[in-house]
Amino acid sequence: MGDVFPQLAAISPDDAHGARYLLLAVMGVVAVGFAVAPLLLSALVAPRKPSEIKQSPFECGLESKGDAWVQFRVQYYLYALAFVIFDVEVVFIYPWAAAFTNLSTGALVAMGVFVLLLAEGLAYLWIKGVLSWK
């Protein structure tokens, strides 16, 4: 195990890792406090003079018009899905390619199966007409 996760192998009772984790906890408390303190402060100190215009939601300084619950066509979501699949493929192929010379034939077969599966998916999408923009 030590060669894979040296940090874990280093855990022992006399180690000072407890102090390091304490530091992490202090960091967490400070970070939360840093975010919460201004909110509390403004809630306590700020004067409250609400008006119609101040209460209304706005976007980029503009008054909002109409309903936010409108339907719009997300035609590109299928492209996005296909893109993510091939993006993830790279994550697997890259380390495989980097270690290629040391790998067995089994690894070649495995990657071949993986790429073929993806190619099958691409062919399916293509023939289904998903990739043609209407």
Add this chain to the structure above:
Amino acid sequence: MNVMLYSMEIAMVLSGLGILMLDLGTPARGKRDLGYLAAFLMSLLLLQSVFMPEVQDGFSLLSSGHSITEGPGYKLDAFARYFKHLFLLAAILVLLMAVDFAGTLRARLAEFFALVLFALTGMSAAASATNFITLFVSIELITVSFYVLTSFQRGQMRSLEAGVKYLILGAAASAVLVYGIALVYGATGSMEFAALGKACPSAEHDHLLRLGLLLVIAGLGFKIAAFPFQIWVPDVYQGAPAPVTAFLAVGSKAAGFALLMRLCHHLRPDLRELTLTVLAALAGATILYGSLCALRQRNLKRLFGYAGIASAGYLLLGLLALNAQPGASPSGAQGCHAMMFYLAGYLIAVMAAFTVLCHLDGEDEDLSVLAGLHARSPLLATVLTLSVVSMAGLPPLMGFLGKFLLLQSAFEVLSPHPAQLWLMVVALGGVVISLYYYFGILRAIYWGGGISPGRPAGESEAITVPPLARLLLIACGLILLWVGIFPQALLEWLGDAVALFR
């Protein structure tokens, strides 16, 4: 690499991909036949696997020296094979159910069939898993397929809601599971289940291992719908299409239990003390929660959901027996025996019940849709009665012996600890409560006429059931009766499968 070791899974994946490809050339009216094709292929696979020679060993695909696993992490023993048969049977019934359900599903039928096959592949791999990597990959394959299947009627708000709830809670459960696996790996330095049987290098490692083990049990607890990881069950069961709900209730649950059984089998004696306590608490709470929530439930799918939670509790009793100290009594194998028998009975009963549900008209599955069913279709009424009585655990049906064996095995483990006997009281109480809600269904079938608000009084025309579904329903009913009266054959067959746990 020994291809024979994975031959069933490869066949399942290829069938799924083939169905997808065939879909491209199939005209719209022929799509339903793809479901028959998928069911036919799986039946062939089931027949072939029953007669397949034993293949025990194999080599890993990546068997070069720098693999973090030892061996293939995969075992095709009698235990795995029994579960594979169960999953195949469930998938065949689900596919045929889905063909009849095609009118409701409307579009993308081929993808539905293919996804069922991919989920089946995951379950089948889970039955063979002997290390945490196979465990996680197979669980994810099941869950990801079900994310899509549960929200398949995506035009319907309720189906979408079910999909989103299952997705979010499922992702959280996967995170817990993978964190637990990481802790176990950190503590033992191995991904194999077998490493759980060895002593840790230091006390700190041991703490990590215990925490990791609890997280793994929590992650798998989501799959089997044990309290307190059951919160998704009613909504998802209600919103998902009926065939998916049936597959989720049977397949996903059985896969989770198969993994837990293998996992518990390898535990060290002192870890067994821990899991015994945890599982006892889980079992008691699960039985109570499922039974009490089912009491006032009027929606049939939700009712089966709660009943399924209670069943998970009874199955946990069997798992408890599996955690008995080795050599203390023969109850380790006995618990396994009971769980496998119970799962078989549960599969048939649930599949029969959901096939009946598929043929009932009406958008909502309120108990009132059953009103007068005995007059409208005696077959549906009879099969639903058999299935419900079997789930309630009354003799002479299959569910009786399953529940009896589970309670017996748990009793033998707990009898040396009088303080733990409260669990038996809870379990027996659950059985009594279950009689009430199961008989609520029977009352709705036979005595529920007339008082159905919102439905015209004259709606009593006969329901026509397609011939194939009729055949399957009759077969399910006969199996429930036959195995219930003559359980010897199945019990002897199970003897091989539990040899692992002796």
